[in-house]
Amino acid sequence: MGLMQLFKFKGGVKPATNKAQSVTLPIAKAPLPSVVAVPLHQSIGGTPRPLVQVGDKVLKGQMIGEADGWISAAVHAPTSGTVREVGMYAAAHPSGLLTDCVVIEPDGEDRWIERQRVDYKALPPEQVRELLRDMGVVGLGGAVFPSHAKTQASRSVPMEELVINGAECEPYITCDDLLMRERAAEVVKGIAIFRDLLQPKKVLIGIEDNKPEAAAAMAEAVKAAGEDFQVVSVPTLYPAGGAKQLIRVLTGKEVPANKRSTDMGVQCFNVATAYTAWRALGHGEPVISRLVTLTGNVAEPRNYEVLIGTPMDELLAIAGPKPDTDGIIMGGPMMGFLVPEAKAPVVKATNCLIAHSPALFPPKAPEMPCIRCGACAQACPHELQPFQMYWFARAKNFGKTQEYNIFDCIECGCCSFVCPSRIPLVQYFRFAKSEIWARERDKKAADGAKTRFEFKQHRDEREKQEKAEKLAKAAAAQAAKKAAEAAAAAASEGAPAEVAAPAAPLATGPGDTPAGPAAAPLSPEEAAAAAKKAAIEAAMARAKALRTQTQPQNTDNLTPAQQQEVADIEARRARLREIAKTELVHADAPPAATAPAAPAAPADNSDTSEK
Amino acid sequence: MEFSTSPYLLKDTSVRRVMTQVLLALVPGIIAYVLLIGPGILAQLAIATLTALAAEAAMLRLRDKPLALFLGDGSAVVTAWLVALTFPPVAPWWLTVVGVLFAIIIAKHLYGGLGQNPFNPAMIAFAVCIVSFPALMSQWPGAGSHLAPGQQFDWIFGLTPRLDGMTSATPLDALKTALRADEGHSGPLPFLAGNAQAVIALCYLAGGLFLVWRKVITWHIPTAFLGAMGLLAGLLWLWQPAGFANPVFHLLGGGAMLGAFFIATDPVSGATTPRGKLIFAAGVGLLAYIIRVFGGYPDGIAFAVLIMNICVPLIDMTTQPKVFGMKDQ
Amino acid sequence: MLIAIAIMALGAVVLGAALGFASVKFKVEGDPLVDKIEAILPQTQCGQCGYPGCKPYAEAIAKGEADINLCPPGGAEGVGKLADLLGREAKPLDGVEKPPQVALIDENTCIGCTLCIQACPVDAIVGAAKQMHTIVESLCTGCELCLPPCPVECITMEPIQETVDTWKWKYPVVELKRVA
Ligand code: SF4
Ligand code: SF4
Ligand code: SF4
Numbered sequence A: 001m002g003l004m005q006l007f008k009f010k011g012g013v014k015p016a017t018n019k020a021q022s023v024t025l026p027i028a029k030a031p032l033p034s035v036v037a038v039p040l041h042q043s044i045g046g047t048p049r050p051l052v053q054v055g056d057k058v059l060k061g062q063m064i065g066e067a068d069g070w071i072s073a074a075v076h077a078p079t080s081g082t083v084r085e086v087g088m089y090a091a092a093h094p095s096g097l098l099t100d101c102v103v104i105e106p107d108g109e110d111r112w113i114e115r116q117r118v119d120y121k122a123l124p125p126e127q128v129r130e131l132l133r134d135m136g137v138v139g140l141g142g143a144v145f146p147s148h149a150k151t152q153a154s155r156s157v158p159m160e161e162l163v164i165n166g167a168e169c170e171p172y173i174t175c176d177d178l179l180m181r182e183r184a185a186e187v188v189k190g191i192a193i194f195r196d197l198l199q200p201k202k203v204l205i206g207i208e209d210n211k212p213e214a215a216a217a218m219a220e221a222v223k224a225a226g227e228d229f230q231v232v233s234v235p236t237l238y239p240a241g242g243a244k245q246l247i248r249v250l251t252g253k254e255v256p257a258n259k260r261s262t263d264m265g266v267q268c269f270n271v272a273t274a275y276t277a278w279r280a281l282g283h284g285e286p287v288i289s290r291l292v293t294l295t296g297n298v299a300e301p302r303n304y305e306v307l308i309g310t311p312m313d314e315l316l317a318i319a320g321p322k323p324d325t326d327g328i329i330m331g332g333p334m335m336g337f338l339v340p341e342a343k344a345p346v347v348k349a350t351n352c353l354i355a356h357s358p359a360l361f362p363p364k365a366p367e368m369p370c371i372r373c374g375a376c377a378q379a380c381p382h383e384l385q386p387f388q389m390y391w392f393a394r395a396k397n398f399g400k401t402q403e404y405n406i407f408d409c410i411e412c413g414c415c416s417f418v419c420p421s422r423i424p425l426v427q428y429f430r431f432a433k434s435e436i437w438a439r440e441r442d443k444k445a446a447d448g449a450k451t452r453f454e455f456k457q458h459r460d461e462r463e464k465q466e467k468a469e470k471l472a473k474a475a476a477a478q479a480a481k482k483a484a485e486a487a488a489a490a491a492s493e494g495a496p497a498e499v500a501a502p503a504a505p506l507a508t509g510p511g512d513t514p515a516g517p518a519a520a521p522l523s524p525e526e527a528a529a530a531a532k533k534a535a536i537e538a539a540m541a542r543a544k545a546l547r548t549q550t551q552p553q554n555t556d557n558l559t560p561a562q563q564q565e566v567a568d569i570e571a572r573r574a575r576l577r578e579i580a581k582t583e584l585v586h587a588d589a590p591p592a593a594t595a596p597a598a599p600a601a602p603a604d605n606s607d608t609s610e611k
Numbered sequence B: 001m002e003f004s005t006s007p008y009l010l011k012d013t014s015v016r017r018v019m020t021q022v023l024l025a026l027v028p029g030i031i032a033y034v035l036l037i038g039p040g041i042l043a044q045l046a047i048a049t050l051t052a053l054a055a056e057a058a059m060l061r062l063r064d065k066p067l068a069l070f071l072g073d074g075s076a077v078v079t080a081w082l083v084a085l086t087f088p089p090v091a092p093w094w095l096t097v098v099g100v101l102f103a104i105i106i107a108k109h110l111y112g113g114l115g116q117n118p119f120n121p122a123m124i125a126f127a128v129c130i131v132s133f134p135a136l137m138s139q140w141p142g143a144g145s146h147l148a149p150g151q152q153f154d155w156i157f158g159l160t161p162r163l164d165g166m167t168s169a170t171p172l173d174a175l176k177t178a179l180r181a182d183e184g185h186s187g188p189l190p191f192l193a194g195n196a197q198a199v200i201a202l203c204y205l206a207g208g209l210f211l212v213w214r215k216v217i218t219w220h221i222p223t224a225f226l227g228a229m230g231l232l233a234g235l236l237w238l239w240q241p242a243g244f245a246n247p248v249f250h251l252l253g254g255g256a257m258l259g260a261f262f263i264a265t266d267p268v269s270g271a272t273t274p275r276g277k278l279i280f281a282a283g284v285g286l287l288a289y290i291i292r293v294f295g296g297y298p299d300g301i302a303f304a305v306l307i308m309n310i311c312v313p314l315i316d317m318t319t320q321p322k323v324f325g326m327k328d329q
Numbered sequence C: 001m002l003i004a005i006a007i008m009a010l011g012a013v014v015l016g017a018a019l020g021f022a023s024v025k026f027k028v029e030g031d032p033l034v035d036k037i038e039a040i041l042p043q044t045q046c047g048q049c050g051y052p053g054c055k056p057y058a059e060a061i062a063k064g065e066a067d068i069n070l071c072p073p074g075g076a077e078g079v080g081k082l083a084d085l086l087g088r089e090a091k092p093l094d095g096v097e098k099p100p101q102v103a104l105i106d107e108n109t110c111i112g113c114t115l116c117i118q119a120c121p122v123d124a125i126v127g128a129a130k131q132m133h134t135i136v137e138s139l140c141t142g143c144e145l146c147l148p149p150c151p152v153e154c155i156t157m158e159p160i161q162e163t164v165d166t167w168k169w170k171y172p173v174v175e176l177k178r179v180a
């Protein structure tokens, strides 16, 4: 145990540790449960995709949920058996709601899949990380963050220290203590894996000074392994086992809420995480079990190696809960929660189950008004002003709570612990945080709905316009076609009287080409001035016919109002025609130029009647 | 099982316990008071306590709050004791009653009760009474004079007509008058030796240190209060020893010690951040000195505290400490 | 006496000028009122307020044409926020507040008529002619506008279930009264 300078974090409290009860007996293996329910979502990040179906036979250690993305970790069958259900099952969560689980009925054989040890040193680091992810290695201190994602040093800041967290500051919990006492060698091997991935300058193992046996065992194992890790005794002060607090104590660095610890050249892993990392790589065993302290109001407090997915009530029964037990606390008494559903399964985050009884945890005294004594602020390890946040959280003024940095709060419970007015401060903060998250979700959904609504409106608008345009075009085309037909008819009727010869080619021509001028190029082929004249005349006739022909077509079944409208338009048009005529007389343009202009009128007209 | 959340372990503490410790810390001062000035103060304390509890109970009933819980929290008793200890020991009983009623009903409950009052209730009572009854509030037994208990009770309960000549002004007042009369002033020790006020102040100091040790209060407020007052007094005294009393006189005279450890430290109406506490208390110390030396009232603690109470929201807002990890950003 | 009045008057003038200056100098440039109102509305776009969408309703409120308590999806909380923003008295909601819900298409009954797609104001329904349609749950605002057009009545509204991810910590119960 090296002598080194330690730092202090502000605040902190010293609750009675209550650890002695559960360290007297060595770790025992919990018997195979009657059923295991493995929640798919056990770590921060994406929910693993289920790989099995109802009725499938699975082997111990078989992957049953595959990591969904990089920040995610696989889950595995804790024992061999048959999949009974893939669906909703009670969650180890304060809400008591259901969550996606794979429920397996053990066959009692506990048969392993083929386990493969890997020599991780021979593999590229990328592959080691993938392996850790697929073995389901996550932070077992309680945060359950996928460990492989924490083994990447920052690009710009060199890794200085790797902090290994064996502080275990929460009262009652002793699973890390026992792990270090009994399996120190493997913990050290696991630490070496993280060391090799991160390449820090030094490795510091922080252990609270109320666990001298664990510290001695670790120091021994470090020496035996020939490593240069430093085992450091840190003062017992809750929450010294918080990652940020331990980093502060050992390195003097304060990792702010908005930064990753690797950005400050430091990273932190729990001892149990290191142990599972070694079991995963060195033995090919995925994370399917963990150490759980059974303590509190029980006859025989002890640490057990427990399969993930074991129902909590079944597990606690092993330790012999006393008759006045009225609940199970998962985790420690400072940060844990009362499990609303006793059959909820043990998950990777379950480090301790405490049998709750009114004698052990007396009901809370009624909440009194805050007297602004400041005790909470003095106790807060994150140097927040809990009474200010409380004030605003109580008034549901969430914006203000954020101004007072509510998201820096780690919910350690120190403030509630010391408050003389017995205010459940942390619950106010949890309430405020989840309200803020919900509001952000709602806001995002509302914004999305708004953009989609606006887009839809815009699209509808555009579609309407396009439709109108299309309609107008179609109508115009139709009108022109009809005009052409009419003209052709007029030509074939009227032309023989004036010009007989060109009538024949013209009769076919306008059928294909709607406009009059198209007929003009045909006439030079006849090479006759008369023909040309005839063509012009025909075009004029067509135009005239068009005018006379189309009108009756559009005035079928008109309402009086429409007729009135049509009459108005006709009157206007007649006036325009007068103007056009006088202008045309003066203009040099050939008379045929009036032809293309003609279809516009009926098109206009048809629109009017359609409306 | 009812819905409850972590932490399930709680420290063995309560508002009542905090208040009890404050009361306990006042005991040495009270004993000295009784021995040196007379047992009249016990009657005052009793009157104040009963009045406070009655007023508190009535207000809680009116406001439809749980009686047992709040009556037992001890905050009303602390207010009552502070009123009694800051009022002259020979004040008539009704003056104490008026003061306490004012403190509990107007300064505390009309603002929302425990934890809500922006002003220190005991100091509101003091300020109101000294403005309303300046003569009665300025009559202190002469320095070093031990009063006969019977006579003291007579005065308190108004059995015999008060004789103006029997009481004199406070030492501070006496000093002020003396300085104005250009009589000069001797060194600190002779003053201390025969002066009951100073001995009582030292007892308050001991009680205050007990509170700091028990972590009921932090060191910030007393230190800044006494530091600021002592510094200003010292500078002026060094500059003109004949015109100003020495700093020890100021720190041990009047209500300085009581103010530094028991009044300015009232958490509800005071600043709460560490830096805020320093600013708040230094402000109280300086203002108290200025009012007591240059103002028209015998002591300035009450007005100084009330003035600084007004500034508390501003002080707190501008002195928010940096949170973990944000210190160099 | 006169001097006192003069001093007071002078003080009033000086302070008034300072306040006026400050209000001009430190004027808060905010969103126009309509945007602020719209930010409060839930964007369900259901039309229950009598306006074709949240924005028209926001505009109507801003113009003073519409009351602030017409939006049922916004609930009493929404009315309260509008009242705060506009400095008006909060009123009881004109309508019934429903728990949040989403629409669900019975995929066996759907005939693929696309009518619901056209009705959905927020494009939460996917499908094509003669194909089975389905509702993207995360996009559905629960406005119920798709219910009436469906010729085979295969769309139903389902209340949104709380999940572990959307669960919220409850407001601590203040138990003062119980002790008395
Ligand atoms: S400890 Fe409790 S009473 Fe004291 S300031 Fe904090 S919240 Fe208020
Ligand atoms: S729970 Fe939050 S506010 Fe309370 S002491 Fe812990 S970090 Fe500070
Ligand atoms: S009732 Fe509310 S949600 Fe529906 S359209 Fe009107 S403002 Fe939008």
Ligand code: SF4
Pocket (backbone or CB within 6 Å): C102, C103, C119, C120, C121, C122, C123, C124, C125, C135, C139, C140, C141, C142, C143, C144, C145, C146, C147
């Ligand atoms: S799917 Fe139906 S209920 Fe949902 S948003 Fe669209 S129209 Fe409204």
